[in-house]
Amino acid sequence: MSGVTGGSLRATATRIIHQVVHQGQSLGQLLPPALEGLPAEERGRLQDWCFGSCRWWHRLNAELQQRLHKPLPKRQGLLESLLILGLYQLRHTRIAPHAAIHQSVETARELGSHQLTGLINGILRKSLRDGEPEPGSEAMRHSHPQWLMAKLSANWPEQWQTILEANNRKPPMSLRFNPGHHDQTSALAALADAGLTAHPGQLAAHAIQLDEACPVDRIPGFNQGHFSVQDEAAQLCTELLELAPGQRVLDACAAPGGKTGAILENQPALAEVVALDSDRERLGRITENLERIDANARLVAADAGDPGAWWDGAAFDRILLDAPCSGTGVIRRHPDIKLLRRETDIRDLADTQLRLLEACWHTLATGGRLVYATCSVLQQENTRIIQRFINGHMDAQLVPITLDWGIETGYGRQLITGERDQDGFFYACLEKNPAHWA
Template sequence: MKSKNIKKSSNIRADAAKILYQILEEGQSARECLPAIQALHKDQDKAWLQEMVYGVLRQLPILQFWLRELLDKPLKNRFKIVEHLIMLGFYQLAFTRVSQHAAVSETVAATQSLNTIAMKGLVNGILRNFIREEMANQAAPNEQIASGLPKWLYKKLLAAYGKNTPTLLENMQHKAPIWLRVNTTKTNRKAFSQALTESGIDFEIPTSHSQAIILNKGYDVTSLPGFDNGWFAVQDGAAQLAAEYIAPQAEDNILDCCAAPGGKTCHLIELQPQLKSVTALEIDKVRANRIQENFDRLGHSAQILTGDASQPDSWWDGNLYDRILLDAPCSATGIIRRHPDIKWLRKAKDIEVLALLQSNIIDKIWTLLKPGGTLLYATCSILPEENQQQIIQFLARTANAKLDESFGNDATNKPGRQILPGDLQMDGFYYARLLKSI
């Protein structure tokens, strides 16, 4: 069931099962495999396909529980994909408005497109048993399954957030809104809001952000007014705080480390057009190209370097930076509601590896900062070992580093600001602002 063997399918449910198989069995990300299959379908079907795939990923533990209850033994080899098709059927019956008849008949029909017609009777029987036994109305057997998370992540969040965990888990299951950042070098929020109103776009203006607009419905952002002219960028509200927190000043020399796709770099330029220089560093060449694409559309320019943040000797020119934004590689657990495949692709063992990488990068990048300079450490994680614990350990081993006491509610035992999914409609994010002694 490798992606290279994908052929055009006449059944959208078969294609949804293929995507689920590639994510859950082959470890591909949705960004890798979803667009390729969506390209085979009409626009309205593309949206349905994503909705179904993401829905199954959000509710996977309960779907797997139901599958184990109704399937005598696991399917193997080329029939393994049928398990994903059955869970897709469960999802339609339990969580969508698809009629029972369509959910069953169309899901059963998908076996032909998957070349698993021998499983037609099995799929039909299981889905009808699911309806007959009213399994969708039964409570989940435990809180972890109800959470929609893998066991390891559920346990970590419970340990970190205690009595606040239920609210956090609920917010992680909700779909994230689309945030836009108005490009103030091209227009302003008032003028852009007027253009959206005239186009019949439903939106709101958050008072917490100076350049932001939140769309109240799903829209193709490329069709919004001013897209081709660079009037706005898509950027979550939590990510929009980065440029404001680093507070760029005229004539600053700034490094945006791990910069792709370049949204924060662009925001820095918009906040302070009189910067001396901006360098966007990215280890991945393909992702570095995306930075340039965003620069081109928004009308910005800056130096783009392809290099490893943990090995600055291979790319650094020797000039110290006034400010550094380090958006460190992380588990991305703060954006699961936006990318639900993350929780199934990430494993418990990854966290220790990521924490070690973060520690290595911040130590190396710190040496590139001027005395008196500012480093803003950021992740889109909600795990303490990548955030507060990381900063506590860095401060303990770095004599010339201290917390910026004017930043948020910093405390020695809980430094920085941890934003949780759903806070002011934002994604989960972490920030800590550090100052280098003169």
């Protein structure tokens, strides 16, 4: 990974934050190679510093700009990220303030900015002495980009502040137990025997929520496929698909394979599962996940929106379209979304979502069911996509979701971020209805 090699942990974190903010790279790209070979304690610290600095960047940067008498020289761009990290440590961690300040100054030297160590020291000491300033704007108060707050408040006038608050909290670690190895009672007992306290999920049948996050190597039987890490909201797709033996199933945007695995665990007697993804490299992740749980699917590297390139003409009884989206429902897990996503992205994503839905619909058997899912809380990607699709397809029938979670939108069900401590997810169920064919 370019720019994140060697040096102290703070220097590594500073470079990662800088690459997210100024080079448009994601924490998902940058962190894994940086974490390799680090002791567990340092891995946790690096993750917290990077995730926390991105989570609170809008608020911390607003404070920083108030304290700078003039902008930092462009050639010293890394120092902005170092100061953001220092402010994060002062405002949101238990690191001793004098240690956070001293080590920030030492890191400035390490990054080759000896002449600006006085500035770093002065800003952080004044920040400590004065305390956090009153937020001067809604963007600073909620630490979100203005465009996203405007969309959320327009879409969800009663819930938008709840969503923002949930986005700024650390998410719980949720597991899916494999019903081939456990029921709920034995799953909880196995975790307890390993010293992990947990409780049953609230929405999904095979969900367990850990009281505290832990490395996967502490989860008993993880490498043997007894458990998988998956948010409970993401597990709901298997119930909505209404899987049965002998069905042919398409997971249309399958990587990294969590939902493919859930489908195969939920109904081992399916005739075939085709796991499709446009990114050939990401198919490797699906292979790893399926091998771990001892399950099989036919993996295909292709664009789900171009069936002519991959479809063999045999119709699917069930299709899961977990469409590429803004990720605005999982910001608490991926806080860099607040820095990477742009308002102009949403229209392009909506066009892609409708294109994929149109294409997959052609491969669905008459009487079959398609579940449309996103981890977005924006209506432009959810209800409006389903509304546009149904208006253009006489053979598409919306199946009401009568479960007791989320908000019924008239075109599917929206789980609001933070509701029952879940991620924000949208689901709609469509069936191909032969009665409307002419």
